[in-house]
Amino acid sequence: MSPEDAPRFAADAMLGRLARWLRALGFDTAYDIAIADPVLVELANAEGRILLTRDRHLLRDLRPQRAVEVRVDDPLQQLRDVAQELALTGPVAMFSRCLLCNALLVPLSAREQELLLAGMEHAPSGPVLHCPICRKLYWDGSHARRMRRALEQVLPGWGAT
Known part of the structure; x- marks a missing residue:
């Protein structure tokens, strides 16, 4: 799936861990714990994002144009359910977006x-990526593995890409 063809998401305040998993898979996922539900729905509608929510009242009262109700608690099961419901075929580009x-x-x-890694005891041997916004560093280390x-475990074949 190319980044241009990939769905874009907006996750409500209850789905921060799911948002991080989607970002790890390369999906553009808007998430802000402080955003009010009406503003979130407006953002999702204006930007053509699929709204992910656990809030049935939000779905019933604010009626987003495109939405998926998330029904389970575990973030990886949430990811599996969203992938199945939307027939996602795999990651866009693993670890290409800032998780934060x-x-x-x-x-x-x-x-x-x-220069940056000179003093590190266990400096990564491969390429290092950084976020131009929040300055966080990323590399293919034990956390990524x-x-x-x-x-x-939940989406066979997705972790290999």
């Missing part, structure tokens, strides 16, 4: 990586 703010990640240059294994 949703921005697209940018590779550090070799020189930037050398654990996430891939967890994905394989």
Whole structure:
């Protein structure tokens, strides 16, 4: 699935962990715990996003144009259910978005990586990406491997990409 063809999401305040999983898979997922439900629905409608919510009242009263009601508590089961309901075929681009703010990640240059990681005891050996908005660093370390294994449990084949 190409990024241009991939669905875009807006997650309500109760779905922060699901939003992080969707971002890890490369899906553009708006999430802000402080946003009011009417504003969230307006954002989703205006930007053509699929609203993900656990709030039946939001669905009934505010009637978003496109929405999926999330019914389970476990974030990985939520992800599996959303993927099945929307017939998602796999990740867009694993670990291409910031898990915190949703921005697209940018590779550090070799020189930037050398300067930044010089003093680290266990510096990553592969490429390092950074978020241009919140400045968080990402690399393919043990956390990414654990996430891939967890994905394989609920969505076989998705953690390998």
